[in-house]
Amino acid sequence: MNKLKKIMHEIKWNVMQNHYKKFIKPKSKILDVGAGELYVSKLMQDSLKCKVIGVDIIDYGTDFVEHYTIKNNKLPFKNKIFDVVTFNDILHHVDSKGQKQLLLEAKRVAKKIVILED
Numbered sequence: 001m002n003k004l005k006k007i008m009h010e011i012k013w014n015v016m017q018n019h020y021k022k023f024i025k026p027k028s029k030i031l032d033v034g035a036g037e038l039y040v041s042k043l044m045q046d047s048l049k050c051k052v053i054g055v056d057i058i059d060y061g062t063d064f065v066e067h068y069t070i071k072n073n074k075l076p077f078k079n080k081i082f083d084v085v086t087f088n089d090i091l092h093h094v095d096s097k098g099q100k101q102l103l104l105e106a107k108r109v110a111k112k113i114v115i116l117e118d
Contacts, residue, residue, distance in 0.1 A: 013043040023114050024048050028083035034090030038064040073101035077109045085110035
């Protein structure tokens with residue numbers, strides 16, 4: 001990851017973490033939907049002292065945290081396996097039908113959903 005992109009992710013996380021600390025307890029198991037290169041997922045894991053697993057429709061070839069690929073808007077996990085599912089500025093990349101599918105999948109695999117969209 002280039003230096004500029006890393007700095008941008010760190011700035012983004014510095015803003016996000018204040019909101020997440022209100023909703024996520026230490027040692028929670030988190031699914032980060034739309035995790036991209038997983039760098040923010042890693043910052044989330046370290047800062048919140050949680051286990052974070054990232055998912056995206058593309059495998060970016062990074063391994064900052066455990067990760068999986070989303071296929072057909074289906075999350076490859078059992079019911080209620082996560083304490084929290086996060087969506088960080090990604091839902092606008094998905095059409096309304098896909099958004100509905102992803103949100104229903106998040107509801108299926110998590111006890112709580114946190115969405116940050118700008």
